[in-house]
Amino acid sequence: MDASTANIQAVAAAIDESLAAGMTLPSEVLAFLEGMTGEISAQALQALLDEDDSTGHSALELIFFPERALRNRLEPLLGEGFSPAAAGTLLDQVEARGRLVCLRFPDGSTLELAPPRWVLERMLSRMRLTRHIPLPLLDQLDAALGQNRALPYRTLLRNSRCAWSDENIAFMQAFLLRATPAPGQEARYQDLFRAALAFLEEAPAGRATYASLMDRKRFYHAALEKARQFQETAQGLPMEALISKGATPPVMTVEEALARIRSLDALSLTIYGRTDPLDSPTHEQHVPIDPDMLPEEE
Known part of the structure; x- marks a missing residue:
């Protein structure tokens, strides 16, 4: 059974709320950043992302890998699973909100960024929304x-x-x-x-x-x-x-x-x-x- 419009909207709202809360960068991201740049800071990450190459893309995928808490929160709304069409509608709705995400570093510094569509698509794909x-x-x-x-x-x-x-x-x-x-x-x-x-x-x-x-x-x-x-x-x-x-x-x-x-x-x-x-x-x-x-x- 396909997801209802209400379910798609509810999932989009839950994802947007999670993004709005920002995130403290996990150890995996910090280790990757230090390995690539030699330091852990907002400036180092921004410079890495400005390159817009495979290394920067890998950093974005690590940052926006869906957390278990978000997966568990969405699960009651998914039922037997979304159809590919419903998943596409969800992606459109999440992207349309244009959410800026605040990334928090161990030294107290922050960096705000808006995840591009391809990052959101990867994040939703990893949630297995279409798995029956x-x-x-x-x-x-x-x-x-x-x-x-x-x-x-x-x-x-x-x-x-x-x-x-x-x-x-x-x-x-x-x-x-x-x-x-x-x-x-x-x-x-x-x-x-x-x-x-x-x-x-x-x-x-x-x-x-x-x-x-x-x-x-x-x-x-x-x-x-x-x-x-x-x-x-x-x-x-x-x-x-x-x-x-x-x-x-x-x-x-x-x-x-x-x-x-x-x-x-x-x-x-x-x-x-x-x-x-x-x-x-x-x-x-x-x-x-x-x-x-x-x-x-x-």
């Missing part, structure tokens, strides 16, 4: 966590690259039904939520099933074995010697592979109530989400 998220999934997330608590998780959904096939939707619905953050366990729940999205992004042809979950587990187990073998080979040897021996650095470290395996096990136990040992056959039977695990249609 199935409404039943959003409704279930709000029901599971409450609307305010669900906002950062809705933003994670919007920023993900998941293909929302029926099986992927069912997988995420089962996760929301089974996984409930205990008091003091919000960080662990968020890690598991991120792991679920990461798995869905990798699931072949959008088929999120027990079989594909276990296939990913075996993939990371193979990566773990390669990382361990490389560790044994690399003991005390410089990289040049390893290369001369034909040793290829692994795609991930032992710690990274173990973390992936543990997150997949946690997902499998949460959703399916079981997980395969690592020595089980490579191809398991297709096990879809049990319909009894999902909420009834109203």
